[in-house]
Amino acid sequence: MHFICTLFQCPSPPPSMAMASSFSLTNTTIIPFLSPTSPPKISSFRFSHSRSLPLPTLSAATSSSTTISHAPNDYKDAPIELRYPAFPSVLDINQIRNILPHRFPFLLVDRVIEYNPGVSAVAIKNVTINDNFFPGHFPDRPIMPGVLMVEAMAQVGGLVMLQPEVGGSRENFFFAGIDKVRFRKPVIAGDTLVMRMTLIKLQKRFGIAKMEGKAYVGGEVVCEGEFLMATGSGGE
DSSP, X not given: OOOOOOSSOOOOOOGGGTTOSOOOXXXXXXXXXXXXXXXXXXXXXXXXXXXXXXOOBOOOOOOSSOOOSSOOOBGGGSOGGGTSOOOOOSBOHHHHHHHOOOOTTSOOOOEXXXXXXXXXXXXXXXXXXXXXXXXXXXXXXXXXOHHHHHHHHHHHHHHHHSSGGGTOOTTSOEEEEEEEEEEOSOOBTTOEEEEEEEEEEEETTTTEEEEEEEEEETTEEEEEEEEEEEOSOTTO
């Protein structure tokens, strides 16, 4: 027979166990709760080098009054809802709205998780069945339209370029063209689209920027291509 003790009170053993010299929890596994104020640290979210998120280690729980011999040593032993931390938030939706001119229903970036202004950015789009394009694309098989995946990536590119360092502004920034675009896998409701946009070449004199973009779901590439952005600064 095993007994489960709370942190506040532990019942005394019944008379039938009076001969036991001690009461231990050596056969009980306790899953520790994660403190919301100190989430596990993750070394990197660079999906181009990994097909899945890393599993950070979780040190065994210890107590001054209770000995635990089978506490989990890592996240593989924890319930699934505790295994993966949330994406970090470098820019939230309000900060994104302060940079991009887009608004509902065409703002397709929810959060920025890595940001190097004028160089690169990684952002996410949470794809839900409530997105207004799903009722017509398609009624029996909801798939995110490829053109909207490209648009979402271009908006991430806008976050990179709408900075004083590269001469971009909301008033004169334009999506000028795409090349070598490939759609590798469909994106469906419930997916988290992770997009990385990187500045490859900038011609300030002509106000033209070339960017490379890749979008991932679950660490696998679903869309990629090259993007041309025009700042409108050339000749003005």
